[in-house]
Amino acid sequence: xxxxTKHFKxxxxxxxxxxxxxxxxLCVKDDPLLKILKLIHSITLDIPIVTDT
Numbered sequence: 001x002x003x004x005t006k007h008f009k010x011x012x013x014x015x016x017x018x019x020x021x022x023x024x025x026l027c028v029k030d031d032p033l034l035k036i037l038k039l040i041h042s043i044t045l046d047i048p049i050v051t052d053t
Contacts, residue, residue: 002030
């Protein structure tokens with residue numbers, strides 16, 4: 001399990017197998033997160049952040 005996944009679960013993140021096509025998410029790589037504008041924007045708007053592992 002990657003560090004991202006461990007931290008994600010530690011902060012009560014949920015790993016989903018599938019979502020419907022009307023859902024708004026930010027998908028990130030399973031690497032250390034960069035503090036990019038998309039990430040900050042997603043956190044501010046409470047948009048779920050997922051990884052494609």
